[in-house]
Amino acid sequence: MSKKEVKLPKNYRPSEKEEYMNPKQLEYFRRKLLNWRQDLIEESQETINNLRGEVRDVGDEAERASRETENSLELRTRDRYRKLLGKIDQALGRVEDGSYGYCEETGEEIGLARLQARPIATLCLDAQERWELKQKQMKDSR
Template structure:
């Protein structure tokens, strides 16, 4: 008697839902530009092997797989550098002698430690931001302004791969933040 074997059905992942984008000084959230949304839905982000010495160019299709991989590697390198620096600080603080006879020397060390820990706290926040940016590479939204949906631009991303906004949108955001006192 033949035995029936159940073959698993092909699983189809649900289509990604467009994330709402904050629009400039307006309160509330709005949808991205239709053209950008359409391009993002069609794009499939895949890992590629970069050619030796690859540099992104404005002549290529914007945020193609090579550019995304280039910026992913750049961000991962920055992340590794921050983690290394943080570990070095932890090791230095562990090895530091706590028994200092001179009060002035102790105060000086405490001040140095305070500034070092503040710097490392900034690194911690930057690590969080890098992880968030890497996630945008994976979901296909990297390279597009979070406020306007416009292309940030290769030159800006080359100089600051963690940029989330175009230059104009960044200026507006900083001006608004300054006005609100944040």
């Protein structure tokens, strides 16, 4: 970390009793995001290795079609991971600039429970619900 090193107790979990987004909480979420990022990178690398390691001329047409479907699913998963990695990197940037944990729309606290469930969240629950309703209305008006 570029700032003062923050030590976390072994089984530290952010608590509502603490000041919101204090240095320990920020470090906790920074580590959580970095670990998630590393897991996604490792899984993506496994996917690449699996696709490279396959023998292309295996079996009959049905088996080949099945393999192509599996490959397509793996590539879609990899694309989803790529997008997630971008969101994780953005969240890490917010940890560094001190805006992590606050709603991009309202400036209100996103909340520890929501961040535990979705560490890349950028909106508080109310703002997220408004956004989803707006998306639904746009979809329905088509």
